[in-house]
Amino acid sequence: MKITSIETRRLRLPLAPPFHAAWDPDPRVHFDATLVHVHTDDGVTGTASGDTMDGFAAFEHLFIGTDPLALSVHARTLETISFHAGRYWPLEAALWDLAGRAIGAPVATLLGGAVDRLPVYASLGELRSPDRRADDARALAQDGFRAVKVRLAADRIAEGLSVVAAIRDAVGDAMEIMVDLNQWWRMAGDIARSLDPQAARRVIEALAEHGVLWVEEPVAGADLDGMRMLRHQTGTRIAGGEMARSFDELRRALDHDALDVLQPDVVLSLGVSGARTIGDLALRRNRWFTPHTWTNGIGLLANLHVCCGIGGGPFLEYPYDPPGWTPARRDFMLAAPVMVDADGCLAVGEGAGLGFELDGEAVAHYTVGAAG
Numbered sequence: 001m002k003i004t005s006i007e008t009r010r011l012r013l014p015l016a017p018p019f020h021a022a023w024d025p026d027p028r029v030h031f032d033a034t035l036v037h038v039h040t041d042d043g044v045t046g047t048a049s050g051d052t053m054d055g056f057a058a059f060e061h062l063f064i065g066t067d068p069l070a071l072s073v074h075a076r077t078l079e080t081i082s083f084h085a086g087r088y089w090p091l092e093a094a095l096w097d098l099a100g101r102a103i104g105a106p107v108a109t110l111l112g113g114a115v116d117r118l119p120v121y122a123s124l125g126e127l128r129s130p131d132r133r134a135d136d137a138r139a140l141a142q143d144g145f146r147a148v149k150v151r152l153a154a155d156r157i158a159e160g161l162s163v164v165a166a167i168r169d170a171v172g173d174a175m176e177i178m179v180d181l182n183q184w185w186r187m188a189g190d191i192a193r194s195l196d197p198q199a200a201r202r203v204i205e206a207l208a209e210h211g212v213l214w215v216e217e218p219v220a221g222a223d224l225d226g227m228r229m230l231r232h233q234t235g236t237r238i239a240g241g242e243m244a245r246s247f248d249e250l251r252r253a254l255d256h257d258a259l260d261v262l263q264p265d266v267v268l269s270l271g272v273s274g275a276r277t278i279g280d281l282a283l284r285r286n287r288w289f290t291p292h293t294w295t296n297g298i299g300l301l302a303n304l305h306v307c308c309g310i311g312g313g314p315f316l317e318y319p320y321d322p323p324g325w326t327p328a329r330r331d332f333m334l335a336a337p338v339m340v341d342a343d344g345c346l347a348v349g350e351g352a353g354l355g356f357e358l359d360g361e362a363v364a365h366y367t368v369g370a371a372g
């Protein structure tokens with residue numbers, strides 16, 4: 001089998017009302033998703049989505065005519081490209097989808113098939129009042145969610161602590177609570193400094209009173225000493241690495257004992273095979289591996305398959321914050337949105353590859369061109 005062409009499609013879903021992502025200073029009035037399709041001479045196509053794929057056309061020739069199943073070769077090639085240009089990991093996820101579809105097995109099975117489902121945490125995206133979040137948490141618990149993650153804005157710490165207190169009050173011990181400070185990386189143009197370790201320590205100690213499962217990205221990603229110190233001083237799990245630029249960045253964090261929870265997103269950071277390998281290393285060191293998943297339904301599934309394949313967890317991130325962020329918005333390109341079962345779990349399912357079906361009409365309707 002040979003790769004005959006690689007096609008990208010940029011989709012744009014208008015968001016009215018807008019989505020106010022806590023980590024983005026600008027309200028989001030549209031949601032972009034880029035599909036990558038890998039076509040072969042056998043007629044099998046693999047598809048994935050995640051990072052933008054902007055600028056990929058210049059590197060397409062490195063893949064055309066090659067065997068799509070040479071997955072290690074493709075992952076290494078993509079690493080060399082990421083040194084010079086973008087992180088085209090959605091292509092690698094599309095190749096894994098293709099491999100699964102060619103063989104007739106879910107990607108999670110190809111990766112080891114450790115478990116076939118994982119409990120999820122509702123990953124909230126907006127900043128809302130304590131009262132509103134208490135209501136949200138009660139609704140989530142009723143819908144079967146066993147855990148919830150809230151964002152805490154570094155310039156509104158007191159309000160964030162009140163939100164966590166209100167959620168704990170509302171649901172008691174029925175749900176785990178995680179908190180994300182989003183300090184490892186910044187949106188382009190956002191040059192605000194990260195919290196320093198002493199400021200982060202005070203926040204984490206206050207959060208610990210509410211029994212949080214982990215605190216995510218409390219300081220900048222380069223501050224490995226700060227993260228390690230926070231782990232030791234507070235006894236609270238520190239999570240991070242969703243956008244790590246390279247495998248070695250996360251390997252250094254692991255070697256430095258800076259993290260309890262490793263979270264590389266397979267379609268934004270490290271790819272499927274890189275995330276699988278660092279995840280295995282983390283598990284062998286008795287740390288947690290549970291990837292970030294905030295792209296779209298296809299990116300969510302790619303991360304689900306890797307996490308289930310190697311037996312990560314204990315929860316998988318499920319981007320969900322209605323009415324601002326819903327499965328219908330998140331998965332607008334899919335024939336059916338990725339839904340959690342009544343038990344609060346997400347299952348890999350029987351479908352081959354990444355196990356999704358595109359909504360052809362939605363894809364046609366929302367396509368605005370190819371990747372830039």
Ligand SMILES: [Mg+2]
Nearest residue numbers: 180182216242
């Ligand atoms: Mg995060």
